[in-house]
Amino acid sequence: MSELPRWQRCLDATLGAPKPGQYRARPEDFLVDEQLDFTPEAHGEHLWLRLEKRNQTTLDVVRSLSRICGVTPRDIGYSGMKDRIAVTRQWLSVHLPGRDAPGELDASLEALGIKVLEKARHPRKLKRGVHRTNGFILRLTGEAVQAEDFERRWQALCEHGVPNYFGPQRFGSEGRNLQRAQALLARGWRKRDDRQGMMLSTARSFLFNELLSARLADGTWNRPIAGDTLMLEGTQSVFTIDATDGNLLARAEALDVHPTGVLWGVGSGGAEAQSKAAAHEAQLPRRHPALCEGLEKSGVKSARRALRMRLTQPQLRWEPEGVLLSFALPRGSFATAVIGELIDHPDMA
Structure with a gap:
């Protein structure tokens, strides 16, 4: 199986195939914010860090934390894997029993393009799949966005859901x-x-x-x-x-x-x-x-x-060069599934 099949879209039957468009022209056009439904307890053996990364995978960040903190990758927890070509925010945990984080942790991460947004201690390691939702802010451009049926496509997804x-x-x-x-x-x-x-x-x-x-x-x-x-x-x-x-x-x-x-x-x-x-x-x-x-x-x-x-808290805002969409999805769901209904792009073929 050398190529993936072209899977069915939900809007083609009523609105036809979408026109060509672009997304993620730069990392800032694809923002992801992972949301937990609880907060760290402010004590414990694990240091939890809410980090913002750009042009890096979650595993890239794991390797950086492992090296800076002197722990193995197994000592680092995360809930979800986030895209590389994007600006993403998520929590990771580092097992540091009986010791503080390195004093240069924030600066070392900053030098690698990773910002520390929050820190807190917690008794347990962050486990896979415990976050509740991911919030997205996406910028789309191109012919598809200028088409007269674009808002109808967006509204149909908001009202009826997305594959x-x-x-x-x-x-x-x-x-x-x-x-x-x-x-x-x-x-x-x-x-x-x-x-x-x-x-x-x-x-x-x-x-x-x-x-x-x-x-x-x-x-x-x-x-x-x-x-x-x-x-x-x-x-x-x-x-x-x-x-x-x-x-x-x-x-x-x-x-x-x-x-x-x-x-x-x-x-x-x-x-x-x-x-x-x-x-x-x-x-x-x-x-x-x-x-x-x-x-x-x-x-x-x-x-x-x-x-x-289901798209939660969906919003659309027009910009001179395109459109800005924001919404939240359940963990494990992909924003690219939404994008694929709105624009035709080689990634979605």
Whole structure:
């Protein structure tokens, strides 16, 4: 599989394909602010730092903190991985039991283009996936922004939600991460070959996007069907339905519940495809048997992800050179999935 497929967009059926546009022309055009729903307790063995970085990955920052503080990367915690070509703010933690941070910490980080915004002690390491949302401020330019239907596209996404695709950055340039994942799963996944689990995540993300695209194609990505597992808006709580009714359809229309898709792993596809939802998921091992089998052999457990995401606090502001959009998304959702509905860009192909 040398190239990623062109997955379905939700607005093409009503508004047609978007026109060409640009985003992230410079890091300042893509601002990300990670939001926790708790604050550090001001005591403990771990120093928590809220940092602002530019043109660096989260793992770049981890390596810098490891060197400056004299700890191993395993002693550093973070909740989410943030984009490189962006200005991003997020918390990281450093395990410093019984000692203070180096006196030159702030200056050393500043010299590397990393600003310390806040510091606090906490008893525990910052764990993956504990932040609640990411706030975004994005600048878009180009023909798509000047088109008369741009605001209608934006309003449709605000009112009806956005397909919760994993973004192109998950798959690497020209899909190279997916190629690496395929090769690793084919010979048998081992932890030592994939310390961060990124190859497993890449394979699961690809299969999820395939499923979501299929449900976009038949118009069921945003409304429940028989056998669906639904997720409550704003939580990870899920429940499975045997059939739909007027109440469930109304809740889905109000963005209160969302259909989910499988993140493939042990326990996926165990039931016979007797419902519409199961029939969709049963297509994955038929179309991509090596990926599904490799994931099951790796031992990663099956999970669920919402097929749709809701934009919270959405705002649009016109500028002389383009448009500034701001909104928040649940953790694990990608702003590039929003951008891909608004502009045509090589990254989104």
